Amino acid sequence: MTKKPLSDNERLKAQSNFLRGSIHDDLSDPMTGGFNGDNFQLIRFHGMYQQDNRDIRAERVKQKLEPLHSVMLRIRLPGGIISPKQWLGIDEFAGQRTEYGSIRVTNRQAVQLHGVLKHNIKPVHQLLNQLGLDAKATAGDVNRNVLCTSNPIESELHQQAYEWAKKISEHLLPKTNAYAEIWLDGEKVQQPESEPILGERYLPRKFKTAIVIPPQNDVDIHANDLNFVAIEEAGKLIGFNVLVGGGLAMTHGDTSTYPRLASEFGFISLEHVLAVAEAVVSVQRDWGDRSNRRNAKTKYTLDRVGVATFKAEVEQRAHCQFAPIQPYEFTSRGDRIGWIAGIDGKQHLTLFIPSGRLIDQPGLMRKTGMAKIAAIHKGDFRLTPNQNIIVAGVASEDREAITAIALEHGLIDKALTPQQQDAMACVSFPTCPLAMAEAERLLPELVQHLDDMLASNQLAHESIIFRVTGCPNGCGRAMLAEVGLVGRAQGRYDLYLGGNRQGTRIPRLYQSNERIEDILSTLEGLISRWSQDRNSEEGFGDYVVRTNIVTPVLNSSLDFYQTDARP
Incomplete structure (x- = not known):
């Protein structure tokens, strides 16, 4: 067989x-604002x-300038947790030394700084080091954040789970000294290096890990x-059910993606967590497709070799056996916006941050507001996977002052609707080089249309899990939405319907390469039908499946691309 x-x-x-x-050499190259070759x-x-401002790319070409890298x-x-x-350290850098002056909270609980010019790259890494932070392995073919x-409710259980998130992250980090050498002026390693978990070629593609508390x-x-x-x-963490092989990215026109x-593998007790994490990563390292990057993710490895075979290899490498899955259930995905009391009596304020973007604008000085809160807050901040921020562990004497700051700076919006809370978009234009259509900049307009549709159908108290992504790479998690829009070109999207509120069903393609105006017209008709024919408390995604508007995706590798019969 030819390799x-x-x-x-x-x-x-x-x-x-x-x-x-x-x-290291590229950093001192004055001929370009970008990085060369590999x-x-x-x-x-x-x-x-590396990115550039796509809004001004054409104009710079006319001026015979390279893109603004x-x-x-x-x-x-x-x-x-931060x-x-x-x-405050990140806020100051973002305000003074980035091109956009913003901080963006991601749906993977990280912070992104956009528009860092080459001469500021080393200083920002050194700042992070001084703050006890780093940017290691938040991109590339490694285990990500x-x-x-x-x-914020069950604080003791959350603390236990959070400690495991930190342990897993540290255990799976690259061991190379390259980060310290290049960015922190660390001493160069003389002896040969090795990557015992990731290998000299690292992973076939990016790898994502999560801990969830039902x-x-x-x-x-x-x-x-x-x-x-x-x-x-009894409030104590005893172990984890392990699920492997999820992923949302695909490629337009390539049905192999x-x-x-x-897939559920089974239950493990706490003493096996790191061994199982390492085993899953190493199996994917050894078995993942290194020829075709479109098929290199763990999900394709599982489908190619079979779940049972992959699971057995993990058990062998981890020197443990999976027990049967323990019962668990998901009921929601959203954040609890506003003040919440934890079971330990501590107070927590969850702030809604539209698309996770903190920037100062006339009348909405959200970035300044967060800095003012940080200046008096005695607890910590928790960034949520829904791009919001929890001001956690608020001292009782600080609650009134924090509330006043949040109200003054637009961090508390009394007119916030359920639909605004349940909408998400990726960054897309102008900075993402993969963007085919707008996402973050278009989201407020789309959500307003949805709010109007819901209100006109006496559903203003309801919402739809709605997500927009500017390309099919999955950053906006549209493939787990009740309504997902995936960009194809400026102003044109694929419309997917039929996910559920719990995030356990993939939606199906309903319309392809449609204009936004036509998609909104379609949704208006479907929301009207939902308002009239829904069962009690039935979500929009469940409704369109129950009434055969779309058929459910049962096995994405087999039926995701099947043409859906329309009534």
Whole structure:
């Protein structure tokens, strides 16, 4: 049998000298604001993507200038917890030394800084180090930032789960000294290096891990390669159900790519967590497709070799056996906006941050407001997988002052609707190089249309899990929405229907390459039907499946692309 040639990414990783490449030399190259050759890809392993402002790209070409290169830098925050001191340090840098002046909270509980010019890249890494943070492995073919349900209610259980998120993140990090050498002026390692878990070529593709605390599925476990579902007894964490092989990305026109729900492997006790995490990663490392990057994710490895075979290999490598899955149930995915009392009596304020974007604008000084809160807050901040921020562990004497700051700076919106809370979009234009259509900038307009439709049908108290992504790569998690829009070109999207509120069903394609105006017209008619014919408390996604508007996706590798019969 002829062995398939490796993709070029495999070559560059193997030749990178454990992720060093010639990044150090590129930093001092005054001829370009970007990175050359392999370094364009290698900086991703250090938490950065090279981007440019696509709104002004054509004008710069006319002026015979290269694109305005900068990097988007993503800060690693396992479980999404950050201290007020750390926040203030990031806030100052974002305001003074980035092109956009914003902070963006991601749906993977990280912080992104957009528009960091080359001469500011090393300073920001050094700042993060001083703050006790880093950008290691937040991009590239490695295990990314580990998610953990934010859960401000059951504080003791959340703390236990969060500690495991940190342990898993640290255990699976690259061991190379390249990050310290390049960005922190660390001493160069003289002895040969090795990557005992990730290998010299690292993973075939990116790898995502999450911890979820039922009944809240805020991490969208089916979007992740590896998932740990917390199982507790009497408020104490006793172990995890393990699910493997979730993922949402696909490629337009390539039916060998598809979204996939994660498969249940079984239950493990706490002493096996790190061994199982390492085993799943190492099996994917060894068995994943290194020839075709479109089919290199864990979900395709499972479908190619079979779930039972993959699971057995994990058990062998981890030296443990999976027990039967413990019962668990998801009931919701959203955050509890506003003030909430935890079972320990502590107060928590969840702030709604539209698309996770904190920026100062006339009348809406949200970024300044967060900095003012950070200046007096004695607890910590928790970034949620829904792109919101929890001001956690608020001292009773600070509650009134924090509320006043939040109201003054637009961080508390008394007119906030349920639909606004249940909508999400990826960044897309102007910075994402993969964007085909608008997402974040279009979302407020689309949500207003949905709010109007719901109100006109006496459903203003209701909402639809609605997500927009500017391309099919899955960052906006549209493939777990009740209504998902996936960009094809400017102003044109694929419309997917039929996910559920719990995040356990993939939606089906309903209309392809349609104009926004036509999609809104379609949704208006469907929402009207939902308002008249729904069962009690029936969600929109369940309604369109029950009434055969779309058929449910039962096995995405087999029937995701089947043409749906329409009534």
